[in-house]
Amino acid sequence: MASVENAAAPTRPDTTNETKTKKGVFGKAFASLKNKYVARHAKTDVEKKYKLGRELGTGNFAVVKLGTKRSCGTKYAVKIIDKALCAGKDDMIEMELAVLRQASHPHIVGMHEHFDTPSHLYLVLDYVEGGELFDRIVDEGNFTEQDASRITKQMTEAIQYLHDRKIVHRDLKPENLLFASKDNTDRILVTDFGLAKLIDDQTTLMTACGTPNYVAPEILLQKGYGKEVDVWSLGVILYILLCGYPPFYDESDAVLFEMIMKGKFDFDERYWRDVSKEAKSLIRNMLIVDPAKRLSTQQVLSHPWITGITDLPNVNLSKSISTNLKKHFSYVTPQVKSPEQPKVATTRTTTTTTTTAAVTTKVATVPEAAVPAPTARASAPIGTAV
Numbered sequence: 001m002a003s004v005e006n007a008a009a010p011t012r013p014d015t016t017n018e019t020k021t022k023k024g025v026f027g028k029a030f031a032s033l034k035n036k037y038v039a040r041h042a043k044t045d046v047e048k049k050y051k052l053g054r055e056l057g058t059g060n061f062a063v064v065k066l067g068t069k070r071s072c073g074t075k076y077a078v079k080i081i082d083k084a085l086c087a088g089k090d091d092m093i094e095m096e097l098a099v100l101r102q103a104s105h106p107h108i109v110g111m112h113e114h115f116d117t118p119s120h121l122y123l124v125l126d127y128v129e130g131g132e133l134f135d136r137i138v139d140e141g142n143f144t145e146q147d148a149s150r151i152t153k154q155m156t157e158a159i160q161y162l163h164d165r166k167i168v169h170r171d172l173k174p175e176n177l178l179f180a181s182k183d184n185t186d187r188i189l190v191t192d193f194g195l196a197k198l199i200d201d202q203t204t205l206m207t208a209c210g211t212p213n214y215v216a217p218e219i220l221l222q223k224g225y226g227k228e229v230d231v232w233s234l235g236v237i238l239y240i241l242l243c244g245y246p247p248f249y250d251e252s253d254a255v256l257f258e259m260i261m262k263g264k265f266d267f268d269e270r271y272w273r274d275v276s277k278e279a280k281s282l283i284r285n286m287l288i289v290d291p292a293k294r295l296s297t298q299q300v301l302s303h304p305w306i307t308g309i310t311d312l313p314n315v316n317l318s319k320s321i322s323t324n325l326k327k328h329f330s331y332v333t334p335q336v337k338s339p340e341q342p343k344v345a346t347t348r349t350t351t352t353t354t355t356t357a358a359v360t361t362k363v364a365t366v367p368e369a370a371v372p373a374p375t376a377r378a379s380a381p382i383g384t385a386v
Ligand code: ADE
Pocket: 002, 003, 004, 056, 057, 064, 077, 109, 125, 126, 127, 128, 129, 178, 191
């Protein structure tokens, strides 16, 4: 099930220590929005126009419901943000609205309209029916590096689009990546801009936020950070896409954050022997602790593992990835449930001693058990490592 827990998480620290530079197209949109940000709708306006149905996802301060437009029957995902629960965090709501109003990209969820009532903000979003990234990978019987490369390219293009417009997403994680269609995995869309922030080259963000497994080391170090944090998160997602477990993991967030700040991870041969050296090279260069040395979105898109997609190994990695995903991510719920694998979603909300970060995640089990040995490697590596 889609999660919107980061729509306005109560655990998020206050944002007042951030430099707020509002420049460019999004900056102007943001500035004008600030003046206009007064409730001007009633709940009945929404209900007159949309029939609100089943819940698509829930979070601390928001719920996403299926909305059917009464006039034409078109389905939407209506994100309902409870203003009372995010009092004092107006900037966050405004930013999410500003990004959604301006963004128009094939890999970013679009907004149809919004309703601002005294108590709630209703965002009428494109209904993305294909489900969450990891759920679908578990369901797919076939998943190759070519699929992972295509998905990574699309996610990176979406983030490059945001970065070009001075926006940092800051909460990239598999729950915020949805497939457009149930029938195929051809198109993925990035959603949830509840933590997005405007930034320019001079702007340094300070707020510790994100989701533990995907959070970049510079956020934890609290010396300021920028758009590079999104590439780190994409690197973590890519790593998981190819093996089914995270590069950094510990039950204790304090230990996990130490691991992330050291940037120490490996490619365990048991799970990585069928994966090309180009994929590993790309991951290594996305998970560089020093943000200045980390690849930019443009460099990711120019990497041979992305540009040379047709030459990539065609080995079906699905079995071991799915086994690991089901083992390490308790919320992954296959459409066809296997009776021996009942899943209980566990949500972990943590504040650590190493940082002031207070973050929410859904991770349950420790990666350890062996996965059946993958079969032979299909093709020789391509290209040169960056
Ligand atoms: N869950 C959260 N956002 C969604 C969307 N846009 N479409 C479908 N499910 C969702």
